[in-house]
Amino acid sequence: MHIRFTKMQGAGNDFVVLDETRGPLGLSHAQYRWLADRHFGVGADQILSVRPSPGPGLDFEYLIHNADGGEVEHCGNGARCFVRYVHDKGLTTLNPVRVKVKQGEISLALNHDGRVTVDMGAPVFALERVPFDASGLVSTTMGNVERWPLALPDGDEALVCVLSMGNPHAVQLVDNVDTAPVLVQGPQIEWHPRFPARVNAGFLQIVNRGQVRLRVYERGAGETLACGTGACAAVVTGIRLGLLDAKVDVHTHGGVLTIEWVDTPAHDAPVFMTGPATTVFEGEIDVPDLD
Numbered sequence: 001m002h003i004r005f006t007k008m009q010g011a012g013n014d015f016v017v018l019d020e021t022r023g024p025l026g027l028s029h030a031q032y033r034w035l036a037d038r039h040f041g042v043g044a045d046q047i048l049s050v051r052p053s054p055g056p057g058l059d060f061e062y063l064i065h066n067a068d069g070g071e072v073e074h075c076g077n078g079a080r081c082f083v084r085y086v087h088d089k090g091l092t093t094l095n096p097v098r099v100k101v102k103q104g105e106i107s108l109a110l111n112h113d114g115r116v117t118v119d120m121g122a123p124v125f126a127l128e129r130v131p132f133d134a135s136g137l138v139s140t141t142m143g144n145v146e147r148w149p150l151a152l153p154d155g156d157e158a159l160v161c162v163l164s165m166g167n168p169h170a171v172q173l174v175d176n177v178d179t180a181p182v183l184v185q186g187p188q189i190e191w192h193p194r195f196p197a198r199v200n201a202g203f204l205q206i207v208n209r210g211q212v213r214l215r216v217y218e219r220g221a222g223e224t225l226a227c228g229t230g231a232c233a234a235v236v237t238g239i240r241l242g243l244l245d246a247k248v249d250v251h252t253h254g255g256v257l258t259i260e261w262v263d264t265p266a267h268d269a270p271v272f273m274t275g276p277a278t279t280v281f282e283g284e285i286d287v288p289d290l291d
């Protein structure tokens, strides 16, 4: 199959974006994996497939596949690239754009400064909705959030806060992201049996009440230069731990994301994320037949 694609990045989290507004390309999971492969395909952390509106009140839908081929619910950096894409391609002039992703519906706006702001929806803390199996575990409370001791296969323990931003996250505090065991603990947390849908593992360093540093070992993609939903999850966690204010700059290896969240008694206010979204190049490629 011969396809056209656009390569994009948001804070260094990179995407192959496919136009499926005239009909699905019908790619298999193996073909998504091949496209994401940095040696044999194009190379990307995620593949975004842009589709027409699925119904009233919505302008588009897009699908997200991780580099391992699995379909996922939500992608913050991808959301910003999506809205840049539909505007640059002349697929819409609407601003904001309302879009359906697997997680639900989100709204995205292009700002005058070229950055994009996304209403990422509300975080979810109910353990069964993350999902996280806490049976038999004893948590400790810090601020107004629980921290769970996760016994790792190599004998280490990670103290994680768990939540969903539409996709699952486990966030732990570290003294310094440069020396944090991201590549050692990341895969062990991602595949930990207490997370039946696997999980994105965040390593959060608090710099001050308005600045953090973050590394994320992503489910299905490994460590990426930035993770948008991971940044939202980390800031929400930091706020509930009592360590952060309502507006925080998240410094990642790929750039800065600004996250805003006002906690309420029900903890159900939406999280807003602002950051860059850039087209890198356009291309065409023959995708091999793969099941």
Ligand SMILES: N[C@@H](CCC[C@H](N)C(=O)O)C(=O)O
Residues within 6 Å of the ligand: 013, 045, 046, 066, 072, 073, 074, 075, 076, 077, 078, 167, 168, 200, 218, 219, 220, 221, 224, 226, 227, 228, 229, 230
């Ligand atoms: N890079 C993304 C998140 C992509 C999905 C994630 N790896 C998952 O499996 O949930 C972001 O910017 O949020």
